[in-house]
Amino acid sequence: MQTTLADFLRDTPDGEEAKSIVGKCVHCGFCTATCPTYQLLGDELDGPRGRIYLMKQALEGNPVTESTRLHLDRCLTCRNCESTCPSGVTYGRLVDIGRQVVDDRLAAQGIQRPARQRIARWLLREGLTRPRLFGAALRMGQLARPLLPPVLRNKVPVATPAGPWPRRRHARKMLMLAGCVQPSMSPDINAATARVFDRLGVQMVVAPEAGCCGAIRYHNGDHPGGLDDMRRNIDAWWPHVEAGVEAIIMNASGCGVMVKEYGHLLRNDAVYAERAARISALTVDVSEVLPAFAEPLRELAARAAGKRPGRVAWHPPCTLQHGQQIRGKVESLLTDLGVDVKLCADSHLCCGSAGTYSVLQPELAYPLRDNKLANLQATEPEAIVSANIGCITHLQSGTQTPVLHWIELVDRMLG
Numbered sequence: 001m002q003t004t005l006a007d008f009l010r011d012t013p014d015g016e017e018a019k020s021i022v023g024k025c026v027h028c029g030f031c032t033a034t035c036p037t038y039q040l041l042g043d044e045l046d047g048p049r050g051r052i053y054l055m056k057q058a059l060e061g062n063p064v065t066e067s068t069r070l071h072l073d074r075c076l077t078c079r080n081c082e083s084t085c086p087s088g089v090t091y092g093r094l095v096d097i098g099r100q101v102v103d104d105r106l107a108a109q110g111i112q113r114p115a116r117q118r119i120a121r122w123l124l125r126e127g128l129t130r131p132r133l134f135g136a137a138l139r140m141g142q143l144a145r146p147l148l149p150p151v152l153r154n155k156v157p158v159a160t161p162a163g164p165w166p167r168r169r170h171a172r173k174m175l176m177l178a179g180c181v182q183p184s185m186s187p188d189i190n191a192a193t194a195r196v197f198d199r200l201g202v203q204m205v206v207a208p209e210a211g212c213c214g215a216i217r218y219h220n221g222d223h224p225g226g227l228d229d230m231r232r233n234i235d236a237w238w239p240h241v242e243a244g245v246e247a248i249i250m251n252a253s254g255c256g257v258m259v260k261e262y263g264h265l266l267r268n269d270a271v272y273a274e275r276a277a278r279i280s281a282l283t284v285d286v287s288e289v290l291p292a293f294a295e296p297l298r299e300l301a302a303r304a305a306g307k308r309p310g311r312v313a314w315h316p317p318c319t320l321q322h323g324q325q326i327r328g329k330v331e332s333l334l335t336d337l338g339v340d341v342k343l344c345a346d347s348h349l350c351c352g353s354a355g356t357y358s359v360l361q362p363e364l365a366y367p368l369r370d371n372k373l374a375n376l377q378a379t380e381p382e383a384i385v386s387a388n389i390g391c392i393t394h395l396q397s398g399t400q401t402p403v404l405h406w407i408e409l410v411d412r413m414l415g
């Protein structure tokens with residue numbers, strides 16, 4: 001599709017990138033069939049092809065309305081459409097740019113979001129990205145949990161202990177991003193990751209100055225704030241990179257997909273471009289690293305025989321299977337360790353969590369969660385495992401079946 005950029009976007013990095021992405025779309029509509037919001041709403045404008053058309057209109061300077069924004073807001077940014085697209089349309093980047101353009105143009109016309117939406121978005125941006133503040137608020141919520149109405153109780157996970165952090169030092173070191181909400185919501189995920197690698201002779205290092213990966217601000221209408229989060233993390237990690245860490249490990253696929261994009265998003269930053277590219281190159285999901293340790297892992301699991309779980313259902317987060325295009329690794333790893341692991345029907349579809357989406361679009365997020373849980377439960381699992389804190393919390397809010405990170409399962413198997 002040919003796009004003629006409006007004057008305010010011509011020769012800007014975002015404008016030119018968006019134009020090039022739209023240019024690859026041949027309007028075939030293959031993506032529409034795999035779009036979760038199109039499946040629920042049946043409206044072309046709530047599918048990728050329709051949204052691309054809306055963004056093209058906005059990029060060309062044609063009128064944008066609150067309806068344009070609503071259709072873009074309803075997108076989960078699950079990037080299922082990217083996996084389906086035969087023409088290589090990088091929809092995720094396009095919608096990030098398109099949303100900002102539409103928001104800015106509506107603001108210029110004096111059309112603001114309703115106050116409730118603005119407050120909710122501000123609270124999410126400022127609250128979720130401050131681990132101490134978020135941790136304190138969550139602890140208060142957990143204390144008051146029995147008194148909360150069900151709709152709020154669902155959002156507050158039961159407090160769980162972290163388990164011990166390994167104290168041994170190893171010559172082999174890898175960095176790990178602790179994340180912003182994960183240490184409070186499910187503190188055992190980071191500790192379990194550190195314990196698994198400790199058994200394999202690798203020390204996990206956490207840089208305390210690093211915080212949110214930038215996704216919460218970047219995907220919620222604050223690109224400059226998101227880029228600042230990225231720069232802060234690069235500064236926090238750089239001394240460790242210079243000291244020779246082997247990799248930067250991500251155990252939340254939502255953060256992983258963002259950090260892998262630092263190099264691209266900061267490519268025009270004269271100060272940070274080079275370091276951002278190096279950080280992205282060093283970043284790997286935990287499932288990309290562990291296969292290199294397959295043999296010692298098997299030996300450790302064999303020695304701990306008897307702790308093997310029953311059947312588990314694996315829910316691959318969109319940020320893993322579509323955002324990072326990582327498929328099959330977790331299943332192979334768990335199968336190799338003797339776990340009976342099942343993928344459910346429609347495993348390519350989003351569970352509705354999608355970062356802050358379950359808070360901002362609950363009328364779509366909960367039907368998606370319930371569809372996903374029905375498919376997962378149909379495999380008759382003892383537990384559900386996933387790879388992203390958002391999916392884990394969202395799914396757990398709708399089932400009594402335990403939902404945990406797959407690395408916690410491995411940690412328990414190793415004893």
Ligand code: SF4
Pocket residue numbers: 034035036037038046047048051074075076077078079080081082091
């Ligand atoms: S990112 Fe997901 S929800 Fe958004 S258009 Fe693509 S498939 Fe649909």
Ligand code: SF4
Pocket residue numbers: 024025026027028029030031032048049052081084085086087088089
């Ligand atoms: S599948 Fe790709 S090329 Fe076809 S309409 Fe969707 S985005 Fe465009």
